[in-house]
Amino acid sequence: MFREFFKNKNQQEKPDFTLLAVIIALLVVGIVMVYSSSFVWSDYKYGDTLYYVKRQLLFVGAGLVAMFALMRVPYTIWKKYANVILLACFILLILVLIPGIGMVRGGARSWIGVGAFSIQPSEFMKLGLIMFLSTYLAANQKYITSFKKGFFPALILVFAAFGLIMLQPDLGTGVVLVLTCMVLIYTAGAKISHFVWLGILGIVGFLFLILSAPYRISRITAFLNPWEDPLGDGFQIIQSLYAIGPGGLLGVGLGESLQKYFYLPEPQTDFIFAVLSEELGFIGGTVMIGLFLLLFWRGIRIALEAPDQFGRFLALGITSMLTIQIMINVSVVIGLIPVTGITLPFLSYGGSSLTLTLCSVGILLNVSRHAKM
Numbered sequence: 001m002f003r004e005f006f007k008n009k010n011q012q013e014k015p016d017f018t019l020l021a022v023i024i025a026l027l028v029v030g031i032v033m034v035y036s037s038s039f040v041w042s043d044y045k046y047g048d049t050l051y052y053v054k055r056q057l058l059f060v061g062a063g064l065v066a067m068f069a070l071m072r073v074p075y076t077i078w079k080k081y082a083n084v085i086l087l088a089c090f091i092l093l094i095l096v097l098i099p100g101i102g103m104v105r106g107g108a109r110s111w112i113g114v115g116a117f118s119i120q121p122s123e124f125m126k127l128g129l130i131m132f133l134s135t136y137l138a139a140n141q142k143y144i145t146s147f148k149k150g151f152f153p154a155l156i157l158v159f160a161a162f163g164l165i166m167l168q169p170d171l172g173t174g175v176v177l178v179l180t181c182m183v184l185i186y187t188a189g190a191k192i193s194h195f196v197w198l199g200i201l202g203i204v205g206f207l208f209l210i211l212s213a214p215y216r217i218s219r220i221t222a223f224l225n226p227w228e229d230p231l232g233d234g235f236q237i238i239q240s241l242y243a244i245g246p247g248g249l250l251g252v253g254l255g256e257s258l259q260k261y262f263y264l265p266e267p268q269t270d271f272i273f274a275v276l277s278e279e280l281g282f283i284g285g286t287v288m289i290g291l292f293l294l295l296f297w298r299g300i301r302i303a304l305e306a307p308d309q310f311g312r313f314l315a316l317g318i319t320s321m322l323t324i325q326i327m328i329n330v331s332v333v334i335g336l337i338p339v340t341g342i343t344l345p346f347l348s349y350g351g352s353s354l355t356l357t358l359c360s361v362g363i364l365l366n367v368s369r370h371a372k373m
Contacts (some may be wrong), residue, residue, distance in 0.1 A: 016368035019298040026346035038268035063358030070362030089128035090119035125176030130317035138309035172342035243278040258263035305371035
């Protein structure tokens with residue numbers, strides 16, 4: 001089907017069909033799992049078992065249109081508009097903090113309402129900063145070993161964006177953004193010594209962030225011993241493990257999860273992988289991890305084979321962003337790190353998150369059309 005769509009294009013202009021097939025497979029699984037994990041909560045809250053899946057289909061449709069459109073837009077155009085895009089992202093991050101404009105959900109002011117829908121500016125910032133850093137690093141890579149001329153200017157922008165995101169607050173998205181940018185800067189050739197000092201500063205700052213918010217301290221203690229407060233801060237991780245454990249090798253069956261019956265809070269978002277593991281078992285979870293690894297491999301290969309430095313950094317940034325977010329979400333679900341609110345790309349229910357993810361993949365696919373693969 002995909003090859004027919006591009007049958008008039010020459011070989012070099014065809015996108016990476018393996019990556020495209022992986023994305024479509026993930027989206028199909030995501031739609032199925034959003035319905036399976038949400039129909040109980042949808043019926044209880046809205047009187048419609050299809051409430052979430054209908055909206056997810058709308059988001060997927062809009063995202064796919066954007067993905068296929070961006071797949072045909074030459075990726076080099078983003079180098080020209082990177083400054084404007086980054087400025088717009090900063091403006092959105094400031095606007096979301098203004099009462100009456102920004103919407104508060106779950107204690108975080110992270111959304112701006114647009115009619116019946118809402119957008120999350122921090123999602124735009126992740127892609128906007130990747131575009132800008134890719135442009136900056138491609139033009140200034142020879143200066144990146146210099147703290148003053150190369151490393152520090154990039155760092156200022158990264159932590160300015162991180163600071164605005166933390167004012168919402170949204171630690172999960174902030175961590176993804178910072179780690180993605182650090183991967184780009186390190187790959188550009190920054191000195192290890194700069195990262196050592198940055199790491200020390202980061203540890204101090206991270207401890208300050210934890211100590212400055214009681215709920216973050218509670219999440220750390222709940223991670224270390226969730227049974228100390230099983231009905232409070234330890235509730236989510238305990239229920240997640242209760243979902244994964246009974247899944248066994250083959251799972252309890254699609255649609256048969258017990259934890260989605262008001263045990264896991266809104267299981268169609270952050271903990272959708274727990275429901276998937278319960279219903280499809282170890283094999284189902286392993287297949288999903290395999291698809292994510294395949295996505296990572298194709299993204300890295302596209303980055304390695306891109307025809308210019310900007311394309312390499314852009315492909316690496318998008319691939320790193322998706323991989324880091326996947327790693328954090330799955331690690332939370334299986335209890336490897338403390339709970340943080342972050343969705344699982346392609347599977348979790350979400351509007352701006354899913355749409356921006358597919359836009360990012362569209363750009364990655366365009367880079368693949370020019371890569372020597």
